[in-house]
Amino acid sequence: MTLIILYVLTFAIFLGLDFLGLSYLIKPVFSRDIGPLLLESFRLAPALVFYAFYIAVLLYFVSWPAVVQDKSLIWVFLNAALIGALGYGTYEFTNLATLKDWTPQMVATDFSWGVVLTGVSATVGVWATRLFS
Numbered sequence: 001m002t003l004i005i006l007y008v009l010t011f012a013i014f015l016g017l018d019f020l021g022l023s024y025l026i027k028p029v030f031s032r033d034i035g036p037l038l039l040e041s042f043r044l045a046p047a048l049v050f051y052a053f054y055i056a057v058l059l060y061f062v063s064w065p066a067v068v069q070d071k072s073l074i075w076v077f078l079n080a081a082l083i084g085a086l087g088y089g090t091y092e093f094t095n096l097a098t099l100k101d102w103t104p105q106m107v108a109t110d111f112s113w114g115v116v117l118t119g120v121s122a123t124v125g126v127w128a129t130r131l132f133s
Contacts, residue, residue: 002133006063009132010125011055017121018051021113029109034101058083058122066126067133073123080122081115088114 030038062079065071092107092114 002067002129003059003064005132006067006125006129007055007059009128010059010063010121011051013124013128014055014117014121015051017117021117025113026110029106033103033106037101054087055121058118063122063126063129066122067129073127076126077119077123081119083122084115084118085111087118 058080061083062076066076066079088111092111095102096104096107
């Protein structure tokens, strides 16, 4: 049951924070630089597939070991931020290397957001799970 609570809490935190980040941090930069390529509204199915898988990986490598082994929240944040750097860095730096209109500001904005988002979501998820379990 603890694993389900951890997953649901982390998923909800990640989704809520990412909605805010995408709306107020990412969208303005991406709209300015690649506006014509953006959809009017996002495709829900691919987004949910990404979120579900990303959170599962985050739990597998960071959050669940932290709960089971009673790791510190600093350990959780740092290791989750590393996963965020890997995931968001792969996307952003590959695009910068291969797409002509991708800009360093887009990379810096989305990469930084992904690192912070992943670290905070995992940390708050573990902390809240410890409170409820």
